[in-house]
Amino acid sequence: MEFVLSEKTLQVIDGVLDEDLLSSGATCALLVDRSGYLIANRGDPSDIDVVALAALSAANYGVTEEIARLVGEDNFSLLFHKGATENIHYTKIGDDFFLITLFNKDVSLGLMRLKTAKVKSHLLPILQEDN
Amino acid sequence: MSFLDLSKREVHVKIVYYGPGRGGKTTNLLHIHEAMTDAVRGQMVSIDTKQDRTLFFDFLPLSIGKIFGFDIRIQLFTVPGQVIYNATRKLVLKGVDGVAFVADSQVSQREKNIESLENLRDNLADIGVDISKIPLVLQFNKQDLAAEGIPLLSEADMVSDLNSVYNVPCFNASALTGEGVFETLREISKTTVKSVARKLMPSLTSGMT
Numbered sequence: 167m168e169f170v171l172s173e174k175t176l177q178v179i180d181g182v183l184d185e186d187l188l189s190s191g192a193t194c195a196l197l198v199d200r201s202g203y204l205i206a207n208r209g210d211p212s213d214i215d216v217v218a219l220a221a222l223s224a225a226n227y228g229v230t231e232e233i234a235r236l237v238g239e240d241n242f243s244l245l246f247h248k249g250a251t252e253n254i255h256y257t258k259i260g261d262d263f264f265l266i267t268l269f270n271k272d273v274s275l276g277l278m279r280l281k282t283a284k285v286k287s288h289l290l291p292i293l294q295e296d297n
Numbered sequence: 298m299s300f301l302d303l304s305k306r307e308v309h310v311k312i313v314y315y316g317p318g319r320g321g322k323t324t325n326l327l328h329i330h331e332a333m334t335d336a337v338r339g340q341m342v343s344i345d346t347k348q349d350r351t352l353f354f355d356f357l358p359l360s361i362g363k364i365f366g367f368d369i370r371i372q373l374f375t376v377p378g379q380v381i382y383n384a385t386r387k388l389v390l391k392g393v394d395g396v397a398f399v400a401d402s403q404v405s406q407r408e409k410n411i412e413s414l415e416n417l418r419d420n421l422a423d424i425g426v427d428i429s430k431i432p433l434v435l436q437f438n439k440q441d442l443a444a445e446g447i448p449l450l451s452e453a454d455m456v457s458d459l460n461s462v463y464n465v466p467c468f469n470a471s472a473l474t475g476e477g478v479f480e481t482l483r484e485i486s487k488t489t490v491k492s493v494a495r496k497l498m499p500s501l502t503s504g505m506t
Contacts, residue, residue, distance in 0.1 A: 168493070170500045173304040201392025202356075202372060203300040203309050218342045221356045221372065225344075228388040229353075262298070 169199060169262070175292060176206060182288045183208040190281045191273035193252075196266040197259075197289070200224055205263070214268075223266050227256055246275065257282040259289050298392040299493040301367070301500055308501070309370045310493050311392055312485055315417050316399035317409040318350065318378030321438040324472035325399060326357050326373055329482060332475065337361065351377045354389045361486060364494055365501040371486055378413065387420050395432035395489030396421075397481055399472070400459060402437045404448040411458055432488035433465045436481045441471035 183195040183206060194209035196216060202224035207216050227245065234241045245256040250271075255278050257265040265285060269278055300309040314322040323343065330341045339358035346352045355375040362369055376386040398417065400410040418428040437455045450458075452469065460467055466484050470477025494501060 168299050168301065168496050170301045170497065171303060176302070176304040199298060199300060199392070201298050201300075201311055202374075203298075203311075203392075205300070205302075215340045217358050218340050218356065221358075221374075222342060222344075224391075225353060225388060228391065229385070232384055232388070 169203075169205075171205060178292055179206045179289060180208055182285055182292075186281050186285045186288070187267055187278075190277060192267050192269045192278065192281075194266075194268040195285075196220060196223075198224060198264055198266060200228070200262050200264065209268070211268070219266065223254075223256065223264075227258075227264055244279075253278075255279070255282060257286055259286050260293060263289075263293055265289075299394050299497065301497050303500065305368075306366060307368045307370050308364060308490070308493060308497065309372065310394040310489050311372045311374065312395045312397060312489055313390055313393045314373065314375040314397045314399055315386075315390075315413070316378055316436075316438075317401055317406060317413040318380075320378055320399045320401040320406070320410075320413075321470075321472040322375040322378065322399045323351055323355050325397075325436070325438075325470075325478050325481070326355050326375055328472055328475050328478045329359070329373070330357055332479070333359065350379065351375055352382075353377065353385050364490060367501060369490055371489075373482075380412075383416065383420070386416070387423060390420055390424060390426075393421075393426070393431070394493055395434075395485050397434050397436060397485045398459070399436045399438050399470075400455060402439045402449045402455065402469075403442060404450055407450060407454075407458065410455075414459055429463060432485060432492050433463060434481055434485040434488070435460055435465060435467035436470045436477060437467060438470045438472055438477075440469050440476065441474055 187195040188209050194211045197206040198220040202221035204220040247254045255267045342356040344353035357373040359371045374389050376389045421428050443449050468477045468480045
């Protein structure tokens with residue numbers, strides 16, 4: 167399978183990430199494919215190596231899915247890492263993509279979950295339509 | 298799954314270094330990382346155990362030249378070779394575009410090479426990929442051990458064991474000294490990029506912007 171991303175689609179994706187996540191306080195939002203490719207990257211990742219973050223997160227996501235399967239679940243509904251200042255939230259988008267949202271301690275997890283669900287509903291048809 | 302970014306004019310391909318445990322897959326990537334300039338290489342990430350065995354994978358992104366005006370970005374991954382880590386090997390193979398199989402040339406590792414290649418075939422089949430249809434290169438690693446008097450398999454034996462069916466390019470190598478490392482990388486990169494370009498040809502030539 168090959169994935170081709172047109173400039174127009176990327177602009178739409180960037181717009182959705184800006185409007186729904188960055189404007190709500192997320193510091194960074196990455197759209198990643200399950201093989202580990204970074205598709206889109208918005209916000210200020212400052213000194214984070216986003217290419218490595220995408221590859222590691224794809225592995226992390228795959229592992230979590232396998233663990234879920236081992237205990238008889240299709241997947242866990244929430245994948246979230248909480249740090250002292252930075253938090254990471256993962257959202258599955260269809261079978262081939264997921265969203266990584268970074269946000270700090272001043273933003274609530276509940277708000278990010280609401281916003282990422284909205285992003286998912288916006289991006290899923292776009293990604294499916296493009297390929 | 299290869300990925301074509303028409304906005305940044307980049308082609309992304311994924312190459313996995315596969316093979317038996319302790320065969321030198323990580324050493325291949327380390328040598329590549331050390332030999333490349335910062336302009337070409339990204340940060341190398343390794344997830345290994347305390348015994349320096351790869352637990353999950355190593356990851357090294359490279360930028361190597363252009364095709365049809367598109368920058369080529371290659372993501373190199375290794376898998377853990379130990380038999381018990383098959384679930385993680387399958388995860389790393391997801392979306393693979395080409396495979397470099399690193400075999401251990403020691404006589405004592407003969408069966409492990411064959412088992413690992415069969416395991417690669419089975420794991421690819423599980424994700425719907427036919428091993429005979431994906432770019433594949435073999436590397437016969439650890440040739441330097443001959444100088445220490447350690448018995449090695451002959452090239453003919455290695456070819457008979459591993460390459461009689463697939464008949465793909467193969468290289469003698471010593472990842473520790475660097476011999477054969479870049480020949481392997483060059484060949485698997487070339488065949489993988491060609492293979493991906495064939496599939497993406499309409500988009501590459503039209504630009505679709």
